[in-house]
Amino acid sequence: MRIIIAEDELVERKAMRKFIEETFVDMEVVGEAMNGRKAVELAEQLEPDIMFMDIRMPGVNGLEAIEQISAKHKRIKFILVSAYDSFEYAKEAMRFGIKDYILKPGRRQEIVKTLLRVSKEIHQEQQSDLQSQVLRKEQLLDRLMHQSDSRGIKELKGQLFPDMETACFFVIKATGDHNLEDYEYQLKTVLSSKACIFKSIPSEQVIVNCIFSVNKLIKSDLLVLARKVHLELGEASYIGIGNPTANMDQLAHSYQNAYRACIDLFADRNRNYGFYQGKIKDKQTDEKINTICILVEQGKQEEVIVFFKNHESELTGMDKEELYIQLIQLFARHGVEKPKTLVTSLQSSQDWYSYLHLCCMQMRDYFASKRSIHLAKTFMNEHFHENLTLEQVAAEVNLSPNYFSNLFRAGVGSTFIDYLTQIRLQKAKELIETNNYSLKEISFMIGYKDPNYFSRVFKKHVNQSPKQYQQAILRK
Structure with a gap:
């Protein structure tokens, strides 16, 4: 962990530094600041994990420094240090999510507990970030392979590979006694210096690999790289190479050509790596x-x-x-x-x-399920004002309740009850806006026999009671 100590008293700073470095082998004090302005500068230069921040310092005080630093560096954790046991300081610090507050002179046991607690929180966040990044990479690879959700592709690419200039696909087929885990480990070793995303497809004994580069990739470079991969994986591997491109929308074609090349190479057994040669078809x-x-x-x-x-x-x-x-x-x-x-x-x-x-x-199963969902949604939109049940709608589309419930959730993205509630509340909003009915009448008209229950449901989903929503409409 990298730590900065911001404290205007030299003796306090040095004592804190000595104690931390002697107590923790995995923590390093990378900088010291004698005032808030210097603390802001060091945070920008050194990007610490933790900052000890004295509240009362000349010029820019500790809280002002935290506000400026937090605006740019969300991940930095702050531990407030003060000679004053003031609730006002603590309350102000809570605005920035700061929960650790040490009174000077800080007892060593208290400092150790605080640092261990903050260190654990940082490790948990890092682990969560790592898992999130793995998930985002999987999402990006799937979307690139299938050319789906262009906007989502651009957002994920911007988060994961903002400086990417060119990209292309490799598709590697494992044969013989090798398993995909061995291949993927060897592949990551060879490509450790490259920005890549990997995906194993066990059913086809294939590894899909998308390579991103800040420089322009050319075919000769990719052939050299494929040869290095082949030498590492051995004769039983076949590597299809897709055309490099700087256009995200063209990467699906790179994947398709890499896949085709891999299949052709495996079928011919004459070469182990190369680009898709294509063929003349009438x-x-x-x-x-x-x-x-x-x-x-x-x-x-x-x-x-x-x-x-x-x-x-x-x-x-x-x-x-x-x-x-x-x-x-x-x-x-x-x-x-x-x-x-x-x-x-x-x-x-x-x-x-x-x-x-x-x-x-x-x-057939796919389109039948889509048709069932369409019929169910149509029926619900026509009968939402009745006492509808999942069993009733399932019977309407000739499906068992359990199967219909799972099918509806997968196809619509929400549960039966949530979707029915959305329909009813949308109709309630429309009726409130007409100002022709009382709220009690509207409750009955959309299928709720208890006006109080209708009010609770409305407030939960709209963040306003029906009365508040009505008054807001009338004020416009």
Whole structure:
């Protein structure tokens, strides 16, 4: 921990410094300030974890210094030091979230307890920040792979890689006896100097890696890097490289090309790393693949299998791999979980029939659930004023209550009760604004038989009672 001591009395400063450095092996006093102005300057230069701050110092006092420092450095923890046991000082300090207050001369035991408590809080925050960063990286990688939520991508990229100039994807396939954990550990070792995000996909024995660089990446550099990765991972690895780009919206194409390259390299077994070479496809082949994807999206399993049987002989192995990739992208666009079938397991015609059958089932279930949710929401919007229950709405869409409850929460993002409450309160606001009905009448009109209960629900969600909301409307 890095500590600054801000204290106008030299003897007090030196005594505090000596005590801290002799007592704690993991704490270092990196600076001393004799007044508030100097404390602000040192906080900017040294970025400490903890600052001991005397309240009464010449010029800028301790509280004023804390206010200036806190505006820029939210993470710094302050321990107030004062010769005055004043409630007013403590109350003022609470505005900045400061809970630690030591009276001079501070007893050693009290200082030790305070530092240990603050140190523990800092460690917990750092651990929380680390977990949050891991989660944000996972979110960014998923969105880049599937080209979803452009605004969210830009926000996450700005938080995690603000200086990024270029980025690209590597897709690495593990074969033989190696497991993905070994591969990922070796991969992180080779790329330790690079800003990267990793994701393992055990069902496909694949690791997806997005590399960010503050410099412009060029293909020759990436080939050299891929060779280093291959030498570390060994002959049983295949590394597909996506085209580098500075455009966030183009990174999904980098991932797709890296994935295609990885599949091609693994199928050919002639090289272990490289870019996607592409292939010349005639327009008819594109149309056949597109037709299959459309039929799968519509859930027409009999039609898609008949179509595939009729045209299978016209599709090469590479065409089928392209079909597999496009089906994966189809599921990703809809946010639907794809079947856990590897492209390498699709060897026979029967394998493909079973796979397409599974794809259609997944899509049918997805759209059926969307339709059920749409019907349920429509019914609730029409009957919100009645004594609606989850069981009643579930029966309306021919689903069991438990299944409907889980389906509704997943599809709408809120529980049945919360959604019903939103409908009722929105209608209540509209009726209040007309000023044609009493609040008691409105309570009955939106489905609440107890006006007092309606008032409590309204205040909980709107932060105003119905009466306060009505008065605010009338004042406008």
